[in-house]
Every structure is written in C-alpha cells, then in structure tokens.
Amino acid sequence: xxxxxxxxxxxxxxxxxDQPADVYVAAGKIVAIGAAPDGFHAxxxxxxxxxxxxxxxxxxxxxxxxxxxxxxxxxESEMLAAAAGGVTSLAIPPDTDPPLDEPGLVEMLxxxxxxxxxxxxxxxxxxxxxxxxxxxxxxxxxxEAGCIxxxxxxxxxxxxxxxxxxxxYAATFDYPVWLRPQDAWLGRGGVAxxxxxxxxxxxxxIPAIAETIAIATILTLARETGVRLHLARLSTREGVAMVxxxxxxxxxxxxxxxxxxxxxxxxxxxxFDSNLHFLPPVRSQRDRDALIAGLKDGTIDAICSDHAPVDxxxxxxxxxxxxxxxxGVELLLPLTLKWAAENDVPLxxxxxxxxxxxxxxxxxxxxxxxxxxxxxxxxxxxxxAFTVTAKALKSQGNNTPFLGYxxxxxxxxxxxxxxxxxxxx
Amino acid sequence: xxxxxQLSPDGxxxxxxxxxxxxxxxxxxxLDTAExxxxxxxxxxxxxxxxxxxxxxxLFFEPSTRTRTTFDIAAKRLSADVVTLNIAASSQSKxxxxxxxxxxxxxxxxxxFIVRHSQSGAxxxxxxxxxxxxxxxxxGDGRHAHPTQGLLDAFTIRRYKGAFHNLRxxxxxxILHSRVARSQIHALTxxxxxxxxxxxxxxxxxxxxxxxxxxxxxxxxxxxxxxDVVIMLRLQNERMKGALxxxxxxxxxxxxxxxxKLARARPDAIVMHPGPMNRGVEIDSEVADGPQSVILPQVxxxxxxxxxxxxxxxxxxx
Numbered sequence: 001x002x003x004x005x006x007x008x009x010x011x012x013x014x015x016x017x018d019q020p021a022d023v024y025v026a027a028g029k030i031v032a033i034g035a036a037p038d039g040f041h042a043x044x045x046x047x048x049x050x051x052x053x054x055x056x057x058x059x060x061x062x063x064x065x066x067x068x069x070x071x072x073x074x075x076e077s078e079m080l081a082a083a084a085g086g087v088t089s090l091a092i093p094p095d096t097d098p099p100l101d102e103p104g105l106v107e108m109l110x111x112x113x114x115x116x117x118x119x120x121x122x123x124x125x126x127x128x129x130x131x132x133x134x135x136x137x138x139x140x141x142x143x144e145a146g147c148i149x150x151x152x153x154x155x156x157x158x159x160x161x162x163x164x165x166x167x168x169y170a171a172t173f174d175y176p177v178w179l180r181p182q183d184a185w186l187g188r189g190g191v192a193x194x195x196x197x198x199x200x201x202x203x204x205x206i207p208a209i210a211e212t213i214a215i216a217t218i219l220t221l222a223r224e225t226g227v228r229l230h231l232a233r234l235s236t237r238e239g240v241a242m243v244x245x246x247x248x249x250x251x252x253x254x255x256x257x258x259x260x261x262x263x264x265x266x267x268x269x270x271x272f273d274s275n276l277h278f279l280p281p282v283r284s285q286r287d288r289d290a291l292i293a294g295l296k297d298g299t300i301d302a303i304c305s306d307h308a309p310v311d312x313x314x315x316x317x318x319x320x321x322x323x324x325x326x327x328g329v330e331l332l333l334p335l336t337l338k339w340a341a342e343n344d345v346p347l348x349x350x351x352x353x354x355x356x357x358x359x360x361x362x363x364x365x366x367x368x369x370x371x372x373x374x375x376x377x378x379x380x381x382x383x384x385a386f387t388v389t390a391k392a393l394k395s396q397g398n399n400t401p402f403l404g405y406x407x408x409x410x411x412x413x414x415x416x417x418x419x420x421x422x423x424x425x
Numbered sequence: 426x427x428x429x430x431q432l433s434p435d436g437x438x439x440x441x442x443x444x445x446x447x448x449x450x451x452x453x454x455x456l457d458t459a460e461x462x463x464x465x466x467x468x469x470x471x472x473x474x475x476x477x478x479x480x481x482x483x484l485f486f487e488p489s490t491r492t493r494t495t496f497d498i499a500a501k502r503l504s505a506d507v508v509t510l511n512i513a514a515s516s517q518s519k520x521x522x523x524x525x526x527x528x529x530x531x532x533x534x535x536x537x538f539i540v541r542h543s544q545s546g547a548x549x550x551x552x553x554x555x556x557x558x559x560x561x562x563x564x565g566d567g568r569h570a571h572p573t574q575g576l577l578d579a580f581t582i583r584r585y586k587g588a589f590h591n592l593r594x595x596x597x598x599x600i601l602h603s604r605v606a607r608s609q610i611h612a613l614t615x616x617x618x619x620x621x622x623x624x625x626x627x628x629x630x631x632x633x634x635x636x637x638x639x640x641x642x643x644x645x646x647x648x649x650x651x652x653d654v655v656i657m658l659r660l661q662n663e664r665m666k667g668a669l670x671x672x673x674x675x676x677x678x679x680x681x682x683x684x685x686k687l688a689r690a691r692p693d694a695i696v697m698h699p700g701p702m703n704r705g706v707e708i709d710s711e712v713a714d715g716p717q718s719v720i721l722p723q724v725x726x727x728x729x730x731x732x733x734x735x736x737x738x739x740x741x742x743x
Contacts, residue, residue: 196633200445202545202568202604205632271430272546316524316554318544320567 001043001418002026004036005379008048012055013352014368023053025375028418033371044420046413048379054351056088056119056376056416058358058367060178060256060304061232062329064121065396066112067105068097073309073396075109078329079118081395083422085305085330086378086411089359089366090119094126095153101126101137103145110146117421120376122148122362124178127166131155133184136166139175148362149176151232154279154324156184164221171227176363178230181214181239182206182280191320193283197266203320206281208236215242223251230361231255233306235280237290244299254361255299257291258306259335260326264288264401274315274322275401278306292343295353302358303339305332309397327397334407337382341408347382375418384410430552438737440552440561443570444611452615456580458733459726465502466728475736476505479536483509484526484551485564486542491700492564492574495724496539499731505537523547524554531556537738538562545569545604560738568602574699575608577730579616581723582654585695589613595622595648595690596639597680598658598707599629605699606658607637614638624648624680628669645680649689656697657682657708665706673706683709687717695719 003025010021010033024032024040031037062082065073082090092109094100100109106123113121125147129135132155139150150170157163157179170177187210192198194205215231219242222229234240234255243255264282276282294300308325315322328335332354340350359367366376388405390398414422431447433439438451465473481500485493493509500507512526523542530538537560540548545567552561565571579589586592594613600606600623613621614637623634624642635641642648649655665673682696696708696718704710713720 194632196636199631199633200607200637202566202570202607204568207632272549274550313522316522318523318542318547318550318566320544320546 001420002041003044003046003415003418003420004040004042005046005048005053005377008051008053008379010053010369011348011351012369013348014055014356017369018348023369023377025415025418028375030369030371030373030375033369046379046420046423048412050383051379051381051412052347053377053379055355055367055369056378056414057086057333057354058089058362059087059307059329059332060091060302060358060361061093061258062087062090062305062307063095063309064092065309066096066109072311075112075116077394077396078307078309079113079116081393082329083118083414083416084394084411086333086380086414087329088119088376088378088414088416089122089362089364091122091124091148091362093153094124094131094151095155099126099131099153100124100147101129101131103138103141106142106145106147117419119416120366122364124149124151126150127152127177128162133157133159133162136169139170140173143173143175149178149230151178152180154180156182156187158184160217164225167221167225167227171225174228176228176230178232179218180232180280181211181218183210183213186210186213191277191281192269193266193281195266195284197269201269201272203269208238208283208287211236211280212238212242215239219246219251219253222253229253233258233280234291234294234300235261235283235287237287240290240294240299244294247299254301256302256304256358256361257295257300259303259332259339260306260328261288261291262295262303262339263335268401272319273401274317274319275326275399277319277322277324278326279324292339296343296345301353302361303332303336303353304358305329309395310399311397315399326400327393327395328400330393330395331388331400331402331407333380333411334409335402337409338407375415377415378411379413380409380411382409384408386410430549441572441734441738442548442552442561442563444572444575444608444615445570447615449615449617452576452579452612455576455730455733455737456583458737459580459729462729462732465732466725471502472504473502474504476500476503476739479505479739480534481505481507481537481539481735482530482535483507483539484512484541485510486512486523486540486547487565488513489541489565491724492541495727496564496731499728500735502728503732503735505735523551527551527555531559535559537735539564541565543567562734562738565604567604569604569607571604571608573727573731573734574605575612576734577723577727578609578656578697578699579612580726580730581697581719584726585719586653589616589618592618592654593620593622593652594618594654594656595624595652596656596658597624597645597648597682599660599664600625600634600658601629601631602661602664603658609656610637610639622648622652626670626679645686646689649686652690653694654697655682655687655690655694659699659701660703660707677706681705681707681709682712684711684715687712697723700724
C-alpha cells in the first residue's frame with residue numbers, strides 16, 4: 001500500500017524536526033519526506049491538515065490480557081485500542097495467566113499478534129518462574145522466542161539473593177531487566193499511599209519507603225552486576241531523586257512513569273472510587289510534582305500508559321477489593337498532551353517521551369522517522385478535544401478514573417508497518 | 426470526607442456514611458433528636474410509629490453482635506420491618522457480588538440498608554449504587570468509619586459533661602485499625618472539643634494522624650493528665666502479639682487503664698469503651714465497673730442515637 005500523508009505538521013523529536021511536510025509511505029517504509037518521489041501514486045491519502053504527524057507511539061506497559069485473562073480483554077480488543085491511541089509499538093508485561101515464563105507462551109502470543117492488525121508487540125518475559133521469585137526462567141530460550149527484556153511485573157520479589165542471581169544471569173547475556181521497585185514486605189496488604197488521606201479513609205497503606213528501599217537495593221545490585229536496568233513506574237519524590245543521583249554517577253539506568261501518576265494524587269481518593277486503585281498507588285501532590293519535574297529534566301525517560309483493562313466484576317467492588325489499574329492505552333497521548341500544556345513542556349519534548357526514548361529502552365529502531373525506516377506513524381489533531389466516555393473507548397476495559405474528563409488530542413490515523421491500521425471515521 | 430453523597434441539595438441527611446465533613450448542624454440535630462427518643466425505651470409500649478411500613482435491611486458482610494442488635498432494636502422501636510442478613514455466611518460464599526446482593530434487596534422494596542463490611546469505603550460504594558429512594562447507614566466499614574458509634578459517644582459525653590467546648594478528651598489504643606476512633610475524632614472536633622488526644626504506641630497510629638486534628642501522646646501519664654473523658658479502644662486479639670505489640674501483658678502495663686493511671690485525669694472524668702471489652706488487656710475491671718465508668722449507659726444511648734439517624738433519613742426532622 002502506498003500512502004500519502006498531506007498538509008501535516010511533521011514532528012520528529014529524534015531528528016529535531018518540527019515543520020510542515022508531507023510523508024510518503026510504500027511497502028512498509030517511509031520513502032520520502034517533503035516532495036513526492038518520482039512516479040509515486042498513492043492508493044490512500046490521509047489529510048493531515050491542522051494535524052501533527054509524528055512517529056508512532058511506543059508504550060512500555062500494555063496488558064493485552066492473553067493468555068488466560070481473556071474475560072478482561074483480548075488481543076483483538078486491546079490491539080485495536082492501542083492503534084486508536086496512536087500506539088505502534090508496545091511492550092507486554094509478563095503478568096498473564098500463566099505468566100510469560102515459557103517460550104511456547106511467548107511464541108503463541110507473538111504468532112497471534114502478528115496475524116492481527118495493530119501495533120508491533122514486544123513481550124517482556126518473566127524473570128522468575130510463575131513470577132514467584134525463586135527459580136530463574138530460561139532467559140535465553142525466552143529471548144529467542146521474542147522477549148526483549150525480563151521483569152517481575154507487579155509480583156513481589158522478596159528474596160534478595162534470588163534477585164541478585166537473576167540480575168547476574170541476565171547480565172551475562174546482556175538481557176535488559178525491568179523492575180517496578182516495591183519492597184515485598186512494606187507494601188504487603190496496602191492499597192493506597194500511606195499518608196494522611198489513606199489514614200483518614202482507613203485504607204491500608206503502601207509507604208513511599210516501600211519504593212525507595214527497593215530502589216536502593218536494585219541500584220546496588222545493578223552496580224554490582226552491571227545489568228542493563230530499567231525502573232518501571234516510579235511514584236515517589238525520593239525515588240526520582242535516587243535515580244537522578246545514580247544517573248549523575250554514571251550508572252546506566254532508565255526509568256518510566258505512568259501517565260496516570262502525572263495527573264492524579266492521593267487527594268483524588270476521597271470518594272473511594274476503585275478506578276483510582278493503582279499499583280504503585282497515586283501518591284502525594286509533592287510526589288506528583290517531583291515526577292513532573294523529573295520528566296522535564298530528563299531523569300525520567302519515558303511515559304507509559306500502564307494499560308490494565310479490568311472487567312466490571314473485578315472493578316465494581318469496594319476500593320481495596322477491586323483489581324488495580326486503569327485501561328489507558330487510548331488516553332496515553334491525550335493525557336501526555338494535557339500534562340505538557342499544563343507544565344509548559346514543548347510538544348516535541350513531550351512526544352520524545354512517547355517515541356524515541358521508550359523505543360531506545362525497548363532496544364528497537366522505532367519511535368523515529370527516517371527515509372527507508374519503518375513506516376510507523378501517528379496523525380493527531382492536537383487542538384481537538386474530546387470527552388472520555390466508556391462507550392467511546394475501544395478497550396474492553398472501561399475502567400478509568402478519567403471518565404468525564406475533557407482531553408486534548410484526537411488521533412486521526414495510525415499507520416503501522418506501512419498499513420493504515422486505524423483511521424478515525 | 427465531604428463529597429456530596431451524604432447530604433441532599435437542600436442540606437438534609439440522605440445517607441450516613443462518615444462523620445468526616447458533616448457540618449456540626451447535622452451532628453447536633455442528630456443528638457437533639459436522640460434526646461427525644463430517650464424515654465421510648467422506658468415506656469411499657471416501647472414503640473413509636475415513625476417508620477411504620479418501612480423495610481430496613483441489616484446487611485452484615487462481617488460478623489457483629491452488639492451493633493447489629495442495637496440497630497435491630499432501634500428499627501423495631503420505630504415500628505419498621507427489619508430483616509437481618511448475615512451475608513458473610515450466605516451469598517458471598519456462593520460468589521454473589523455486593524452489587525448483586527444490593528440489587529436483589531432493592532427488588533424486595535427496601536427503604537434502608539444498614540451496612541457493615543470489612544473493606545473501607547464499602548458503604549460509600551453501596552450508597553453510590555442504590556436506587557435514589559434508599560438510604561444507607563454505615564455500621565462500620567474496614568478501618569474507615571463507624572459514624573453511629575462516634576455519635577453515640579458524643580451523645581454520652583454531652584449527657585455527662587453538658588457541652589463540648591471546654592473539654593479534653595483522650596482516645597487510647599489501636600487508632601491505626603479503628604473505625605471507631607476515626608469517627609470519634611471527627612465527631613468531637615466537629616462539635617467543638619478543643620483538645621482531642623490520642624494515646625498509643627507508634628505501631629498503632631496511622632501515618633499523619635495529627636492532620637485529623639489530634640494531639641499525639643505515647644505515654645499514659647502525660648496523655649491522661651487533666652482530661653475530662655477517657656475513651657478506651659478494644660484491642661483485637663490478632664494484634665496482641667506479633668510485630669505490632671509484643672504481648673497483651675506489656676500492652677496492659679503500658680496502655681491499660683488502671684485506677685492509678687486514671688488518677689491522672691480530672692477527678693470527675695468519665696471512662697468510655699465502645700465494647701466488647703478485653704478486661705485486663707486495655708482496661709482493668711476495677712475501672713470498667715467503677716464509679717467513673719459510663720460504658721453501659723453508652724449502650725443504652727446507642728439505641729436512641731440510631732433511632733434518631735434512621736428517623737432523620739426516612740423523613741423530615743423531628
């Protein structure tokens with residue numbers, strides 16, 4: 001298929017481009033930017049008037065809920081939702097049922113995804129079998145099957161000796177390890193940020209130090225083992241400071257934040273809305289301000305959706321009993337644009353956190369526009385606003401605390417591997 | 426916290442979920458209404474016809490004896506039809522969700538749900554999902570709130586002390602896990618008690634408890650000095666030994682209320698306890714049964730306060 005994207009504003013943070021330019025796509029590649037190549041006849045033209053044309057978004061945490069959790073969501077529903085959100089590459093955490101701890105599961109997932117329209121999927125393998133924190137997985141086999149990194153999802157990792165060995169083993173083969181830092185014991189039983197609001201509401205707390213103690217341990221082990229480390233979903237002010245310091249000392253570590261945590265804080269919990277039950281919990285306003293500052297100064301590399309579709313039976317429950325997480329892959333771009341507008345962040349810098357930087361963490365050449373490169377593109381109207389409704393969400397999960405919000409940024413078209421996988425009607 | 430769920434647009438009580446954020450006007454109205462019900466229990470015919478024809482369901486997702494019984498009596502004295510469901514033992518074990526239970530009982534034309542649940546926020550959750558004509562009363566949700574207990578404690582204090590504005594009140598024990606303590610704190614600070622103290626080891630205090638408007642003490646000698654009211658909290662069996670406290674004996678020695686410790690309070694101080702008591706753990710029998718104890722009157726007042734809440738929820742103020 002040959003696609004001509006015309007009259008758009010091309011923004012490519014990876015190459016410092018922000019200018020009006022047409023883009024020409026053929027055979028899955030970008031064949032020209034600016035003027036049409038000789039003899040180019042498009043079979044499809046996308047009118048990008050008033051729109052931004054940027055590299056397709058790269059989301060570091062999207063749960064597709066397969067295998068095993070299809071009652072919450074399916075590959076079809078969530079890959080369509082991702083495409084509708086402008087996402088063209090996504091990493092899948094291993095917290096499926098069973099977890100992604102065997103090559104066969106990963107191969108099946110890749111195979112199923114490949115035959116569906118939608119983003120490129122990059123499974124993150126389980127670091128230990130069944131995510132139990134005691135036995136290593138066959139990381140080489142899993143890598144061969146398609147895993148691009150290893151993580152422990154949100155499962156607690158209690159045994160530091162096993163963790164050290166896991167990092168040592170991964171470092172042997174230079175496999176990246178992504179960890180969400182939370183001490184296995186201090187977070188036990190908690191459902192909300194341990195602070196004055198949770199105390200008032202009587203919600204069992206997860207203290208900020210559950211994150212910082214884990215970060216201290218993980219950073220120490222990373223220095224010791226030399227593992228390629230990525231810290232997922234930072235949530236605390238102290239945690240951001242620790243990563244900033246580690247980076248200043250030359251440690252190779254990257255990190256991300258969920259877009260939810262750029263907007264929400266413990267103050268939003270007062271209605272006991274179970275859509276605000278997150279892991280890690282939304283924390284104090286000071287913590288949120290520190291995440292925003294960390295993202296602005298580059299301490300935090302990427303913004304992810306931490307997409308977690310949950311069905312009503314597991315979400316329509318009292319706060320502490322409800323499954324954590326929000327369906328968010330379709331809101332990643334709008335919520336990022338809202339964050340950028342509210343914090344005077346230039347568009348290109350905000351998009352950098354959704355494109356080039358997360359692609360670099362994934363270790364893939366996506367998230368940028370280059371002639372001859374993969375044609376993964378997102379076309380969106382940055383000025384158009386929409387109201388978030390359950391009906392309009394393509395994800396099977398309607399669980400989001402942003403229902404009723406008016407957000408900027410409407411995706412008009414998503415091109416993945418040269419195919420127009422989503423076009424807004 | 427105040428979130429518009431509890432009050433109707435014209436300022437009337439619609440649900441009673443928490444005392445946090447309720448205006449003192451409402452709390453005072455409940456206490457005043459309770460006063461009017463005080464004599465009902467002493468009559469030969471212990472009934473008034475205010476809620477005749479109303480169907481009240483006690484939904485106890487967590488076991489309770491005392492609270493359930495007093496709600497039951499209160500509803501019957503108001504002439505309501507009362508059905509008590511111990512859901513912990515029935516539909517939940519069959520996999521029915523809270524919302525399904527609520528929908529089924531709504532179909533039976535319920536007018537009010539009295540809810541107890543182990544999860545903080547469960548009463549809010551149910552209140553947000555019931556039909557608009559149904560009132561929800563929180564009879565205890567997790568660690569969050571037990572508003573009728575907070576109200577009956579305020580009622581007891583007003584009966585014995587006359588007013589709130591000149592009092593020092595100490596709440597002693599497991600504040601961390603206590604919905605009773607939270608509701609007491611909101612009731613007393615809203616009604617104008619200038620000094621509410623909490624006395625507990627640091628392991629039994631929630632993070633940032635000072636932000637609820639209380640003074641924190643870790644020592645009974647200092648904390649009880651010159652107080653007018655001492656409220657002892659129940660220590661749950663499972664907290665008595667482990668990582669929160671080493672033993673019931675050590676707890677009693679440090680924080681149990683004995684005549685010697687009570688002597689630090691004002692001579693006319695009253696001693697309260699929401700029950701059921703652990704004698705010899707948080708309170709010495711000599712104090713529990715002594716002249717300063719008002720623990721049994723609390724139970725009697727609880728019925729009048731619950732009658733007041735139910736009657737206000739079902740109609741215009743008395």
